[in-house]
Amino acid sequence: MAKTVEEDKQQKAFGWAATDPSGTLSPFYFSRRENGDEDVTLKILYCGVCHSDLHILKNDWGFTSYPIVPGHEIVGVATKVGKNVTKFKVGDRVGVGVLVGSCKTCECCQQDLENYCPRLIFTYNSHNPDGTKNYGGYSDMIVVDQRYVLLFPDNLPLDAGAPLLCAGITVYSPMKYYGMTEAGKHLGVAGLGGLGHVAVKIAKAFGLKVTVISSSAQKESEAIDRLGADSFLVSSDPAKIKSAIGSMDYIIDTVSAAHPLLPLLSLLKVNGKLVTLGLPNKPLELPVFPLVSGRKLVGGSDFGGMKETQEMLEFCAKHNIAADIELIRIDEINTAMERLAKSDVRYRFVIDVANSLSQ
Template structure:
């Protein structure tokens, strides 16, 4: 007989969970495993609210197991380490991103690409190697294998740095892999949300010319004056879209809703690359003619491996890059989810977990 979440493990834990497809979250007692020889335990201070959290609590992708405690942009401090852990100590400022474990032996893991491991364990809503489910960062503490703990640079704030563990690496990884790091290249960033605004900052740090592509004209001033974009393009303005055709070397498409790829492909130069990192609920249509006619590429990219994520954190620390956040309490999470569904946030909700659970 399956044991209840409260009794699966010896350590009592507490968080907020969704129990059904309504996506409504409420207080949830559960349990976590003891700290093993290769494990690190951390007190969760902050946790970002990713758009994939919203998809998961509502089972939009069809593989949610309830109850689910979301959260994979976790920042906090080390409270306990296993006997084999030498690289972290109690009190270190650390984080946990999208993964909590992997097989560690496959080709992907051997190349520090744990994010492509076929047996990776997600930080939440995933079966762990002990046969029990994983629970995420909308909770008081977490225990993970030492390989999946990330160190925050001293100058990087934990609250505004937490979203980098998903949003940051999700745009940094394709920039590195697809060659978007040479100064002077022209990058289009489609969608100015949680991922898009970080993409602008990282791209500018690489020395790229950046154009934000959005359906909302009202985001132009902020995109240019606050985030540092060079130009702004309203995707519904046919005249300006036509004038911008064949002007960009790359586009990172961060849009999580269903949309047309054809207008974006038209903005690319010969040999241009359109890289998608958003995860719409339904398949997108892929027009083949513009790919063939001008040797354009449409690719994808998942979040990065642990080594690359640590590299990204160091890069962001060096260039003083963090997310623009709105700090909320755990008991405000349902309102935040409603606002997130309407794109009513600039640009990432972050839960002040420790203060929410204090007292």
Template sequence: MAKSPEEQHPVKTFGWAARDPSGVLSPFNFSRRATGDDDVRFKVLYCGICHSDLHSIKNEWGFSAYPLVPGHEIVGIVTEVGSKVEKFKVGDKVGVGCMVGACHSCESCSSDLENYCPKMILTYGSTYYDGTITYGGYSDVMVANERYCVRFPDNLPLDAGAPLLCAGITVYSPLKYYGLTEPGMHVGVVGLGGLGHVAVKFAKAFGLKVTVISTSPSKKEEAMGHLGADSFLVSRDPDQMQAAMGTMDGIIDTVSAVHPIVPLLSLLKSHGKLVMVGAPEKPLELPVFPLIVGRKMVAGSCTGGMKETQEMIDFAAKHNITTDIEVITMDYVNTAMERLAKADVRYRFVIDIGKSFTATNP
């Protein structure tokens, strides 16, 4: 006899959800599944706010399902493990990023690239194996298969480490895959926001020469001071762009707004790679001639597989890489979303879930 929904999902959970494309988040009671044999259950302590959350709560990509509990930069402390779990025990620091499931039989899954599986299950707003909608980390409890859990090293702070589960792997993976990690290489980073500032930190840790490319001259001091970039280009300054032509081995483009990319291609050396990790809502203009004359590449990259995500977290801990964050409580989240839409944050909001829900949901 089939189990009732209450029997399948007996774990009472409290979070905040969007109910419609207005994107307004408000308190939401729901349930999560019991801890299965291969599952890890943990108390959520922090959850980063990703730009994807903003797109999703407003259904700007066209596939949001409501009610929607966002959040895929989730960290906390393990409270229960299934009987077959081998990697985690109660009390461990743990994180869950952008996905919670995949087919485990395709070529991508077999290559530890679950993020490219055609049946990859997103941490929120996707349909899980049991037919239910997945809910994310703007909540007090999380349950996930151990395959999709990341062990957090003790020296990596949970709050400033949480955004690495999306922002960190999103820039680490293309640097590795496209061969942009050899010390001495010159890499450009377009945009100095939630992704861009982390890209600078990882690139410097790899020993690269890093140039930040921005439309905002006001960001030069931050880029070259606090973040340690080697140089700074104002993309709207034709003289600066002209002087830097043909100097870069690769560029990581983190901008999610529509912007011209032909000027960026001119910065690349022959055989250079422009890797897109931002997600503009409209198509970009791409003339072919600039690609042909320098055998240049425009490529893309989307997060990373679970093996590489753990590798990235360990690398971050070794090199003391964290995100620059503004910690908020859940009652500020709608204001934070408004500010995020205006790029008014340096550089990532993180919700203190433990503090937020202590009073509202003991």
């Protein structure tokens, strides 16, 4: 039977997918488009496991489209480039983060803020304008428009560098936008997980004094001795919190579970800034009195645009910053998701795709 034109424009791909809200992943065959004139094809070598992957797998946010192949911290090597591709060549070390498309014409896209484009296309759990579905990096290959591909610096390890494509840019972007880069200023990092541990490293590279704020007293040694934080606060210890009132210029809040904001606001100096990055599935209560009485600011931030993400990768390469990872095989992914739900990872799972994904 002859192939249709559309079938001729597709190529076979293989990965692991979930087909229902149980979130259980299993081998899955699907199709990618052929490499177009503006496209780069990647052979995927590694893919980070983000906490948002777990939320999407379980349909925690209510908009999962099954079947779903997660993964948006993708690194590999370019195997094909289209005739109009100017920034990449075959053999380059490349990455793909949270987005694979945008309108390219709106104000946000014109300002290199593609991540805020109203027609943003996510790497997975999304559809292209032609109706085709996007699948993520728990797979053997991916085809992406060159605008949304990143060049990995030579001295940045691909496995430990993969989480920078989400966790790294998600903490770097607010630091730059909200002015959290002045050496000697005091930054609090709430939550010491995938985002938090990278935030500590990047903040120290900017010359900030860093205090980790965590609900787990057991993480103090890791925060200070392993990651280089200057001090540590147990968020559930009222005496410790009281002793630090009014001591911080900024706080980056990476906590993804529902939690009170008042203790964090109390730690800020006058004119202090609290920026929330976590995405709890329940609204947080925002007390107004401490904002007014201290001229404090509460803001938010998403991941960054392509230009800023490339800048972040180069900054991390310059300062030898990468994620602390546990490298896993693809057939260990369901156990890894169970551990991730319990925050039992130090600090990011990364799938060794090339050495463990076999059909």
